Amino acid sequence: MTRRGRTLAAAGAVLAGLVLLLLGTPTSLGAYSSKVTNTQNTAASGSWASSCAPADVLGAARADSAYFFYQLNEASGTRAADTGGNNLSGTYTRFGVSYRDSAAPCGQRDSDRAVSFDGGSGYLTGAQIAGDIPTSLSLEVWFKTTTGQGGKLVGVGNQSTGASGVYDRHLFMSNDGRLSFGTYDGGAHVITGSRSYNDGVWHQAVATLTPSGSLKGMRLYVDGKVVASNTSWTKGEPVSNGYVRIGYDNLGGWSAVGDSGPPNSYYFKGSMAYVSGYGTALSPARVQAHYDAGS
Template identity: 40%
Template structure:
């Protein structure tokens, strides 16, 4: 095909882009003309008939393009084999059941006021539903099933608050009210720092270096086993650890979210109820790896 034919067909005009750019000259048609023909063919190919297109997905934080999982649901599902339960905490306001999206065997029960908000920004924004908003006085969740003396586990939850104090997630001997035995918990202390605690004849705690009550969404993960000790992660990064704390208190209990006793624990807040928003609470029967924790964090950004 020649430049003359292109002009006759309407693909090329003397006043058009290719002609003005000098891609076609009567004395130098061969090389430039071939290159322009290839470009023109691509530009005017029928939709769906050309496979050489490149797609790009952009989001406000520009994270999903490099993260291995696009949603928190996808990231957590990849580690479902080691999960006891996952509660997205995204049910509509006034719901009574917190659905377990893993096996479905261990749902939670909403206690007190249950309100959901879809206000943005929100953690795991590419997932459906809103965030569970706890009022700091009556709102919490407890599992319907009890568990016997877990000694290897990981806890994970997303939270947002401006209030120092309250239990995010923990293990207690009572399904409702204040438990008589309680440990294996993540709580925000009276100074606004994140604490992971277990009990073995005395309280054993590790604490974040900075306060977490800045009103931003954060991912908190705690891991525990006899071989690894206690580890605390904040937003995908290890912030505290102690390999000598290897045994938790021996009792049967329920997993509690948003409230339980903290009497006797370091910097225990005056209000045991958490005030703020929560999403995606999970308990695992294994120690999550750093890579798994970071994958979950990146999926939620």
């Protein structure tokens, strides 16, 4: 695989400063234990888990110092509002996006809506991350699809439009509906869940990466539970001043574990809501609390 855009060796220091500046003192997120338990704190079980509303989902994200949070409930236009506190708005493509096309995970009770991407031209470019992408991070998305062509849900690339030349930390779907999380560290590292999620119902997916601590390595959660992990792969490729890419970006050279190649399409076809990112690796308890808030 051709990889370009390597960053300076001092990226770690820059990154640490960025995380502290933008996220303050985050929740502990480093490595992840293989045992997943629902050990929510009082706030989570008392308010977030007891009801489903957009405010609950946003509250859970802000409690964990979300770097960005896209509710994806716009009615028109090309701007995707960031309600996570940093005002890092995103930009939809002009075509291939259907606004308020589907009830969001909380929609049956709270009339919240979600966007849908057509799987051929529609996607969202989110926040540009100043400096280098954090060495510890979490990416979260709620999605609903029946696609058989796969596609990228969320990741980071060095281009705001089109196919990035440097692209990493991907959460993507294979043609059979399985989910994978991929990073690059001299070679492609991919973890893949065993079941398919192109079943036409809402699911939460969270990918975490961190180099050390009790949450060390790569973790992939679906609907609050870990479905794949590897504690040996602890970092991704440096992406300087990269963009959060939602619904599309390059996946050349990447495939799910057990697949013979990348998805048939780099574009995701389906609905999305509540896309967020964090400068830490969310703990199992916090992932579960986020799921409870939106399910």
